[in-house]
Structure formats: C-alpha cells, structure tokens
Amino acid sequence: MSAPGAGGEFVRVVAEVFEVDPTEVVDGAGPDTLAAWTSLRHLQLMVTLEEAYGLSFSYREIRDLRSIGQVRDVMRAKGAKV
Amino acid sequence: MDDGNVLERIRRVRAAGAAPDPDLRDALGRVTGNAELAAAGRLLEGVPPGLITPPDRPLRPMRVGVTGTFTAESVVPMLRVLLLRGGIAPHFQLAGFDQLMVQLADPGSVLARFDPDLTLCLLHDGAVLPQSWDPAAPQALRQVLADRLGALRGALAGFTARIPGTVLLHTVPLSPAEHRAVIAHRSKAALGRVWREFNLGLLELPELLPSVQVLDLEALLVDHPGPVRDDRLYRFASMAWTPAVERHYAQEATTVARAVAGLGRKVLVLDLDNTLWGGVLGDDGPDGLEIGGGYPGNCYTELQRVALTLRQQGVLLALCSKNDPAAVEEVFARHPDLVLRPDDVVARAVNWGRKDHNLRELSRTLDLRLDSFVFADDSRFECALIRRELPDVEVLHLAGDPAGHVATLLARGHFDVLAVGDTDRERTQLYRARARRADVAASFESAADYLRDLDLRVTIRPADSATLLRVVQLERRTNQFNLAGGTRPEARTRAMAASANHLVLAFTVADRFGDEGVVGGVWVALAADGWEMENFVMSCRVFGRGIEHAVLSAVVNQAGRAGAPRLSARWRPSGRNDPVREFLDSAGFTRTEDPDGGVRYDLPLPAPASLLPDWITLEDPTAPEDEGVPAHA
Known part of the structure; x- marks a missing residue:
C-alpha cells in the first residue's frame, strides 16, 4: 500500500490518524482538504508523530502547522527522515 | 509484537x-x-x-457514557480497545468539553437519555481551583472547594437517582505548577491539605451514593512515568492528560467496567517451582527452596503474602505444578517459611500431566468457567501452551527477577470487584466443601498440535569442554529424571567422555521462542554384548514435550549403527525418580525386576519402531542422514 522506506512510514502513520487512504496524504493536504483534519485530530497527529519519531513540537508549531508539507518540513528540520 | x-x-x-x-x-x-x-x-x-x-466467547454489551471537565474525547478510542480486549463490547456516548455538571444535573441531558450502564466522569484540577486565590488565605480556598464538592455531590445524587448504572469518578492530582506558585512552605502544606480534603470528599462519595465508585487516580499515578499534563495540549485544546495518562486511566476504568459486568477473575492458579518459591522442589529438595529470609526468598514470601491477601478477599487459590504430590504435601505441611497453608488452597493439580488439561479439570471441579481464571507461571512454555489452548484464561508470565512478580500479578486488577462482603471472605471454605475433589489427576495425552507449532529441536552430541561441566551439574541436581538416583564424581564423567569404551552425551533443546541450552545427559558403557545406559538425566523444566523420547531414539540409533545387539538400562529407586521409570516402562523395553527393588530394562536392536515424536527435529551429528551438520571433532 504505502511505499517502503522512511517517507512511506510517515504517510502510513498520518493516514492512520486521519483514517484515510495513504494516497490522500500529499504535501498539499490540510484541514481544508481532509475532512478528518479537525482540531482534535490535529493534536492526535502531533502526539502520534512525537511518539513515533521521538521528537517534540513547540506550542507554536502545533498551532501553526496547516499542511502535510509543513509538518514534513518541520520534522525534517528536527532531523526526522520523513 | x-x-x-x-x-x-x-x-x-x-x-x-x-x-x-x-x-x-x-x-x-x-x-x-x-x-x-x-x-x-x-x-x-x-x-x-x-x-x-x-461465537463461543461473546462480548458483554455495555453502554458507556463519558463526560468531563476537560477535552476527554481521546480517552474513548483507547477505552474501546481495552474494553473489547477485556470482554466488553462498549457502546459509547460522549458528552463534549466541560459538560460534566450539566450532564449530571439535567434530567434531559444527552447522557441521562442514553441511560449508561457505566458513566465515566473525568475531572481536572483547573476545573476545581478558582481562577485566582490568595495563597495567604487557604481558608477561603477550602470554602470554594467545599462548595464545588457539594455541587458535584448534589448533581450526582440527582443523576444516580434517575439512572441505575454505575458512575465512576476519580481523585484529582494537583498540578505541581500550582504547588510551586506558592512560595511559603507553610502555605504549600496548607494548599496540600486543602486539596487532599477535596479528594477525601470525593473518596467518601461511595459511602453516600452506593452506585458511585471512585478511582484513587492520585495514588495510582504515583508510579506513572512522566507528567500528568502536557501544557501544549492543555493550553491548545484543554486536554488535561498526556496520552500516557489517558491510557493509564483507560486501563483502570476497564477493570472497573469488568467488575460492573461481573467479569472480574475469581481463581488464581499458581505454579510452584520458581513461582510460589524459588528453586525446583524435585531437584533442590524442601531444604533447598528459596523462601523466607533475605533476597530472593523474601520475594517469594511476598508473593505468597499477596496471594493470601487475595484469598482473604474471596479469590480462590489453586495450584498447578509438575511435581510429586507427596513432596508438595510435605512442603505445605512442614516448611516453616511458607505463608500459604493447605487450607488456603481450594484445589490442587500437582502431577506430571498437561497444564491445559489440568486447568480444564480445575474448572470442572470448581464449577467455574475458565474465563474467571488467572494462571501464573514462570515457564514460557506453559504460558504459551495455556494462551494457545485456553484463550479465556488470563496468563501471567512471571519472568525475570522475582522482585517484580508481585507487580506483574497485581498490575492489571484482574480480580477487582466493586465490593467485598462476608461471603467473599468465606469463599475458599465454601468451594473446598463444594469441589468434587481437591486433587486433580494428570492427563498424559500429548499436546501434539501445540508442540508441532513450537518447532522443537533437540541436538545431541558427545559432551565436550563447553558442555561437560553442565552435564555433571545436571546429574548432581536432577532427582526426578535420574536413572541411577546417585551421582558420580566429575573426574569419572571426564574419564568416561575421554574413553573409547564409553560415551557421555549432552543434549540441548531449542524452540521458536529461544534456546533452553543443555537440559540433560546420557552416560553409556559400550560393550560388544550391548550398550548400557549407566545414567539418563533430564531437567524437569522440559518434561512433557517428548524430548526424552527423542534422546532415547538417538541413543537407540547410535547403538544400532555401532552394531550393538541391545540397549539396556538399570533403574535404581531413589524415592524421587519414578518419572524416569514410568518413561522407560512405556518405551518398549523388556522389564526385569531386580531383587533390590530396581528394574533392568533391555531393548533388542535394531528397535522395531522409532521413538522420535513427529514434532521434534533431532539433530545428531553422528547420524549419516544429517550430512549438512558438521561431524563432531
């Protein structure tokens, strides 16, 4: 289903939180395009990624991240291979 | 996994x-x-x-209402998994953020109309403390908290009068930030006291309102790793608990839900060797058991003390051990350090049979379903067997340091009930009288299907520098499966291993879980008129898997290939080594009773049928068919 490798794992985790098909997890996807991306799910996404990748988001990051691409960029800046 | x-x-x-x-x-x-x-x-x-x-293990439906003073939605998915796992099919009704007082007080609220079997009320300190308060005047805070408690009590009284189900509250941990914001130590103590009075008031609620239960969450979180609150989640979305605390709560709430549904476990089945005491009774003898005194004996004392405490609250204790029943009886009758006495135990399955069959028998004898059983054993093998054959039984693998066994036994609240009464305290006597019999007999039918899945591999090879000492030790330590009943000096085994007229074999066992290492040895004298097994020793840890059959088949094959006309053995009674005699009796040898009480066994070679069980792969480097295996140097 998902591509092998680190990026595939990221897509799998995100798809699991939103209960969507991994093909819907594209960089442009955000609260406006994914119906499941509610504020509560957003937090669940943050804590799930924190647990899966052993990193931590700041309050501002949690507040401001509005798309898969942005989440990816911030995680890459923290050293995660996503 | x-x-x-x-x-x-x-x-x-x-x-x-x-x-x-x-x-x-x-x-x-x-x-x-x-x-x-x-x-x-x-x-x-x-x-x-x-x-x-x-279909034969249906889940119990339960209507579960969830409300809170904070955003509690994310507890629900965790609860769903844990409840399903615990035998309950939940139907949830969630009442949104900070709805608690409204939901309880309003007769027409969403929750009231839902009529839950169990209503979970989640509280956090931020909803209890006023926005600001004067640290110099804890009396004023005391009054505010008392008023809030009074309001909660009133709402609960109304709700429980209308709804017959159980309501679960919990004590509330106070955020350390509140504590640190107060700088005077005298005032910190005053705050602590006022806060505890609020929690005390919560803990008193079940006395006033019988359908209310209160989890002492503040106490349960004492050994919880990590903070209760993640301030980012709290400030962003009013989530007062970290995911780890949500899970902790969900686990505790699940034990309450199981108690509400009457699904609490009622029987604790305990293994003996390395579970109820340290050491192996059959090998170490009653005086060699680790119990009482210092570490590690005190760990086993503590486990027994906890088992006794469970017994006093109505949990039935049963024994299931591969052991000689007379020797066990002796320990229970005489061992000075044992905490449990024979009367504390409702039924015993002490024999050499299969443990899954023993548990079935215990269930029949006590007339209690297997889904009310908890089975605790140190053996990975036995635990995996019960998990596979009897999925209703909760299996606790007491592995690793015995200091952790009590925590493993108690961690998940398997025996929790809502209340304990006089009949619970007398339950052991009641069941002892009612049980059809206190001792369960063995069943020796092999667990072939399970054993096949285990991928058991037995390797037998001449003892070498790496294994010889272990074989000498095993001969010294092993009592149950020991032909000679006596032992020889290490030098003698060394001489035999080096001699052309003798053979000392060591065998190891591995399965898909791992390697048991060297578990036994065979000492053989080689003569032209036949091979004689001077001794055959196997650790009782690995009884009941057909390993002795595999080893004997390897010896039979080796003797046959060497041209020996027969294989013989002599059993000498030691008072403890009946299991090895029973094995040889069933292995196709002719039997001659010695005048001194021993038995001589003879098997003409080549043997008519292979003794190798079909679930064991035998690796014998001396066998010609094992070409891929390097020959012994």
Whole structure:
C-alpha cells in the first residue's frame, strides 16, 4: 500500500490518524482538504508523530502547522527522515 | 509484537462484507504504543463485535457514557480497545468539553437519555481551583472547594437517582505548577491539605451514593512515568492528560467496567517451582527452596503474602505444578517459611500431566468457567501452551527477577470487584466443601498440535569442554529424571567422555521462542554384548514435550549403527525418580525386576519402531542422514 522506506512510514502513520487512504496524504493536504483534519485530530497527529519519531513540537508549531508539507518540513528540520 | 499487523487486521474487518477474524480480540493485547492503541480504537469504531471474537466467547454489551471537565474525547478510542480486549463490547456516548455538571444535573441531558450502564466522569484540577486565590488565605480556598464538592455531590445524587448504572469518578492530582506558585512552605502544606480534603470528599462519595465508585487516580499515578499534563495540549485544546495518562486511566476504568459486568477473575492458579518459591522442589529438595529470609526468598514470601491477601478477599487459590504430590504435601505441611497453608488452597493439580488439561479439570471441579481464571507461571512454555489452548484464561508470565512478580500479578486488577462482603471472605471454605475433589489427576495425552507449532529441536552430541561441566551439574541436581538416583564424581564423567569404551552425551533443546541450552545427559558403557545406559538425566523444566523420547531414539540409533545387539538400562529407586521409570516402562523395553527393588530394562536392536515424536527435529551429528551438520571433532 504505502511505499517502503522512511517517507512511506510517515504517510502510513498520518493516514492512520486521519483514517484515510495513504494516497490522500500529499504535501498539499490540510484541514481544508481532509475532512478528518479537525482540531482534535490535529493534536492526535502531533502526539502520534512525537511518539513515533521521538521528537517534540513547540506550542507554536502545533498551532501553526496547516499542511502535510509543513509538518514534513518541520520534522525534517528536527532531523526526522520523513 | 507486530502492531502494524493488528491494525491491518482491523482494517480488513472494517471493510463491508468482511470475513470474521475471531482471534482479533486477543490480538488487541499486543498493541503496545499509546498512539497505536488510539489508532486501533478509532479503526474499531463501528466494527460489529461479533467479527472479532469466536461465537463461543461473546462480548458483554455495555453502554458507556463519558463526560468531563476537560477535552476527554481521546480517552474513548483507547477505552474501546481495552474494553473489547477485556470482554466488553462498549457502546459509547460522549458528552463534549466541560459538560460534566450539566450532564449530571439535567434530567434531559444527552447522557441521562442514553441511560449508561457505566458513566465515566473525568475531572481536572483547573476545573476545581478558582481562577485566582490568595495563597495567604487557604481558608477561603477550602470554602470554594467545599462548595464545588457539594455541587458535584448534589448533581450526582440527582443523576444516580434517575439512572441505575454505575458512575465512576476519580481523585484529582494537583498540578505541581500550582504547588510551586506558592512560595511559603507553610502555605504549600496548607494548599496540600486543602486539596487532599477535596479528594477525601470525593473518596467518601461511595459511602453516600452506593452506585458511585471512585478511582484513587492520585495514588495510582504515583508510579506513572512522566507528567500528568502536557501544557501544549492543555493550553491548545484543554486536554488535561498526556496520552500516557489517558491510557493509564483507560486501563483502570476497564477493570472497573469488568467488575460492573461481573467479569472480574475469581481463581488464581499458581505454579510452584520458581513461582510460589524459588528453586525446583524435585531437584533442590524442601531444604533447598528459596523462601523466607533475605533476597530472593523474601520475594517469594511476598508473593505468597499477596496471594493470601487475595484469598482473604474471596479469590480462590489453586495450584498447578509438575511435581510429586507427596513432596508438595510435605512442603505445605512442614516448611516453616511458607505463608500459604493447605487450607488456603481450594484445589490442587500437582502431577506430571498437561497444564491445559489440568486447568480444564480445575474448572470442572470448581464449577467455574475458565474465563474467571488467572494462571501464573514462570515457564514460557506453559504460558504459551495455556494462551494457545485456553484463550479465556488470563496468563501471567512471571519472568525475570522475582522482585517484580508481585507487580506483574497485581498490575492489571484482574480480580477487582466493586465490593467485598462476608461471603467473599468465606469463599475458599465454601468451594473446598463444594469441589468434587481437591486433587486433580494428570492427563498424559500429548499436546501434539501445540508442540508441532513450537518447532522443537533437540541436538545431541558427545559432551565436550563447553558442555561437560553442565552435564555433571545436571546429574548432581536432577532427582526426578535420574536413572541411577546417585551421582558420580566429575573426574569419572571426564574419564568416561575421554574413553573409547564409553560415551557421555549432552543434549540441548531449542524452540521458536529461544534456546533452553543443555537440559540433560546420557552416560553409556559400550560393550560388544550391548550398550548400557549407566545414567539418563533430564531437567524437569522440559518434561512433557517428548524430548526424552527423542534422546532415547538417538541413543537407540547410535547403538544400532555401532552394531550393538541391545540397549539396556538399570533403574535404581531413589524415592524421587519414578518419572524416569514410568518413561522407560512405556518405551518398549523388556522389564526385569531386580531383587533390590530396581528394574533392568533391555531393548533388542535394531528397535522395531522409532521413538522420535513427529514434532521434534533431532539433530545428531553422528547420524549419516544429517550430512549438512558438521561431524563432531
């Protein structure tokens, strides 16, 4: 289903939180395009990624991240291979 | 284990018209991470419970209402998984953020109309403390908290008068930030006192309102790793608990739900060797057992003390051990350090038979279903057997340091009930009188299916520098499966191993869980008129898997290849070594009684039939068919 490798794992985790098909997890996807991306799910996404990748988001990051691409960029800046 | 696999399986049963996956309910126990647990719970929403459990193990439906003073939605998916795993099919009704007082007080509220069997009320300190208060005047704070408690009590009185179900509250931990904001130590103490008075008031609620239960969450979180609150989540979304605390709460709430549903476990079945005491009775003798005194004996004393405490609250204790019943009786009658006495035990299955059959028998004897049983054993083999054969039984593997065994036994509240009464305290006597018999007999039918799945491999090779000392030790330590009943000096074994007229064999066992290492040895004298096994020794840890048959078959084959006309053995009674005699009696030898009480066994070679069980792979480097295995140097 998902591509092998680190990026595939990221897509799998995100798809699991939103209960969507991994093909819907594209960089442009955000609260406006994914119906499941509610504020509560957003937090669940943050804590799930924190647990899966052993990193931590700041309050501002949690507040401001509005798309898969942005989440990816911030995680890459923290050293995660996503 | 493979969490992804469990999630994948849930996804499959979610699909329309999906085939049932009856083992999925038990597989949910393998989901480890908090995020995975939440994901599994979200995926399981709407999945018909009948798809994930076998038809003969239906789940108990339960209407569960959830309300709180904070955003508690994310507790629900975790609860769903844990309840399903615990035998309950929940139907949830969630009342949104900060709805608690309204939901309880309003007769027409969403929760009141839902009529829950169990209503979970989640509280946090921020909803209890006023926005600001004067640290110099704790009296004023005391009054505010008393008023809030009074309001809660009033709302609960109304709710419980209207709704027959159980309501679960919990004590509330105070954020350390509140404590630190007060700088005077005298005032910190005053704050602590006022806060505890509020929690004390919560803990008193069940005395006033019988259908209210209160989890002492503040106490339960004492050994919880990590903070209660993640300030980012709290400030962003009013989530007062970290995912780890949500999970902790969900686990505790699940034990309450099981108690409400009458699903609390009633019977604790304990193994003996290395479970109730340290050491192996059959090998170390009653005086060699580790119990009482200092470490590690005191760990076993503590386990027995806890078992006794459970007994006093109505849990039935039963024994299931591969041991000689007379020797066990002797220990229970005479050992000075034992905490448990024979009367504390309702039934015993002390024999050399299969433990799954013994548990079935105990269930019949006590007339209690297997889903009320907890089985505690140090053996990975026995635990895996029970998990596989009797999935209703809760299996506790007491592995590793015995200091941790009590925590393993108690961690998940398996025996929790809502209240204990006089009849509970007398339950052991009651069941002892009612049981058809206190001792359960052995069944020796082999667990062939299970053993086949284990992928058992027995390797037998001449003892070498790496294994000789271990074989000498085993001969010294082993009593049950020891032909000679006596032992020889290490030098003698060394001489035999080096001699052309003798053979000292060591055998190891491995299965798909791992390697047991060297578990026994065979001492053979080689003569032209036949081979004689001077001794055959095997650790009783590995009884009941057909390993002795595999080893004997290897010796028979080696003797046959060497041209020996027969294989013989002499059994000398030691008072403890009946198991090895019973094995030889069943192995096709001719039997001659010695005048001194011993038995001589003879098997003409070549033997008519192979003794090798079909579930064991025998690796014998001396055998010609094992060409891939390097020959012994």
